[in-house]
Amino acid sequence: MPEGPELHLASLYVNKMCNGVVFTGLVKKSEVSKSPDVPFTCEAYRITAISRGKEVKLTLTPVKSDDVTWDSKAGLADQPMDIVFRFGMSGYFRVTSEEELPKHSHLRFYTKETPCRVLSFVDTRRFGSWEPSGTWQPGRGPCIMTEYKSFRENVTSHLSDRAFDRPICEVLLNQKYFSGIGNYLRAEILFRLSIPPFVPARTVLEGLESEDFWENEKPVKNELTDAKASKRAKQKKLKGETGDLLRLCHTVPLEVVSLGGKGYDPVKEDYSGFKAWLQCYYVDGMKSIRDHNGRTMWFKGDPGPMVPKSIQSASTKKKKVVKQQTGTKTPKKGKDVHVKKKASKRIKIDVNTPQHENKSSARRRKGSSAQPVDAGDILVFCQSETNAFVWSRNERIFNFNCPLCSSSETEWKIN
DNA sequence: CGTCCACGTCTAC
DNA sequence: TAGACCTGGACGG
Known part of the structure; x- marks a missing residue:
């Protein structure tokens, strides 16, 4: 899931799925997770989400109870709680039935319905984390998308x-x-x-x-x-x-x-739209080099003067750094996770063609058929503060304020 | 079967 | 600036 767009899409997903839904009881953590317990128990609460950079903040808000005093005596929450999530390499949110809990669901919120549904924080590799009563992590700058x-x-x-x-x-x-x-x-x-x-x-x-x-x-x-x-x-x-x-x-x-869809998520079906959108990352014919931190940098043409010299480097493993300096690179074997099995055929074609021509046009064609976030959803820009959000048509699209700067509807522009 | 790779931080030499 | 933290898919033998 996890760069800025995926985190933002996750917040949109939570808001869509939890709109009008009441949750209840404990917030449950998986046995295996090392993240902290979430000390929040409430008879009735709602969940909303907002993203900033590579973090998502969930707000759990108790629904007004008849007897607040009794609630707090009973150890039930009467105040909202924020939980700030980081997604690591594989985090995402998902709503399912209780029977269909995703594998690697590590934090769960239960709806008050019968049968109940569950909002899960799913994280296969467990590099993600959450912080109850958390705030945006200090040291992370303003969000490239929303600020x-x-x-x-x-x-x-x-x-x-x-x-x-x-x-x-x-x-x-x-x-x-x-x-x-x-x-x-x-x-x-x-x-x-x-x-x-x-x-x-x-x-x-x-x-x-x-x-x-x-x-x-x-x-x-x-x-x-x-x-x-x-x-x-x-x-x-x-x-x-x-x-x-x-x-x-x-x-x-x-x-x-x-x-729309889920952004970068090779496992899901709706990955094709995203893959078609990519012009460079993991694209056949592009070059790749390990940077000084061992991360693979995909690019085309000149790498520039500060290219890592020390052939070895960075990564946990001692692998070659320069994979292909000779123009069109064929992504190596296990590398082409994304292309799945048609890889070898495609590689041949791409290598022998003036590459970018074909690729990008093929790409654009596919890209144009990409799914919207949801049918009828619209990407909206706030002109006064240059914030941008995807807004659902189901949510009174022409009657809202910017969540960040409060500019009114007249200052918004639909893309 | 084993090896390599992956959208990201963290923290310990 | 190496590892550590993890799981799992693709591919090679």
């Missing part, structure tokens, strides 16, 4: 930080500045702009302004000054209308959200 403006300012105002001495591909995984970016997103984002992954981050970022000139294509209230307008025109000319690196850190993840 774009402050994300952008946080980066542009801290470029002197030594963190930016590193190659851009490694800095993109630093959650202090790029809260929500993960391994596939860094590849996709740098690929779109043809930025070599191992270029010093500061070099890439220092030209960028705290203000985003791509925002508000047709500014309504704030007229651009002449100077700004010409700067913007110049930049757009350079980057071909797509926006700069920081803007793509916002818009590329939002593309994944708008694809």
Whole structure:
């Protein structure tokens, strides 16, 4: 599941499934989990979710009881509790019947229905975690998707930080500045702009302004000054209308959200839409190298000057670092987890074709048939704060405020 | 069967 | 900056 878009999709899923549902009793943890118990027991409570970067916060809110005093004496919750989740490599939420609990369901919330249903936090590898009465983890920066403006300012105002001495591909995984970016997103984002992954981050970022000139294509209230307008025109000319690196850190993840489904999840059927969306990560013909932390960086073309030299490196295992410097790379064997069995045939074709041509067009075709989050759901941007959410048509779409900045419906734009 | 790989942190030398 | 923390799918022998 787990980069920013998957966490955001998870929060949308919880809100959709739990809308109007009353939960009851204990919050149950699996035997094997090492995360803390959740000391929350309540006769009747509701669950809502919100995401920020690579965290999801569930809020358990007791439904008004007739006798609050009795409740608290009985050890039942009368106040809301937040639980903050991190998903590790494999976390997600799922609602099922009690009989169909997913394998590796590690935290469970029971509805008050008969028969009851269960909201599970499922996490195969158990790298995920939760914190009862938790807060957003300090040190993680503003969310690339839901707090774009402050994300952008946080980066542009801290470029002197030594963190930016590193190659851009490694800095993109630093959650202090790029809260929500993960391994596939860094590849996709740098690929779109043809930025070599191992270029010093500061070099890439220092030209960028705290203000985003791509925002508000047709500014309504704030007229651009002449100077700004010409700067913007110049930049757009350079980057071909797509926006700069920081803007793509916002818009590329939002593309994944708008694809719907579950995002990155090779096991599920709805993975095909996501796979078709990928242009670089794990794509046949692309190159890959282990970065200084042992994470596989997928890219095309020049790796850049800060490419790890020490052939060995990083990872737990001592594997070769440079897998293919010679152009079109065929993802190795076990590597091609995603393509499943047709891999070998496809590899041959791709290697011998001017690659990108075919791939991306094939991709786009498939991508266009990607599922929406839910039929009728709409990706909505808040113009005043540049927040973005997917909103369900079933939820009074034309009558709401931005959860983060409270701008009214008139300031929203439907994408 | 064994090896390698995976969407991410953490923490101990 | 190595490991540690985990499970399981793909692939090679």
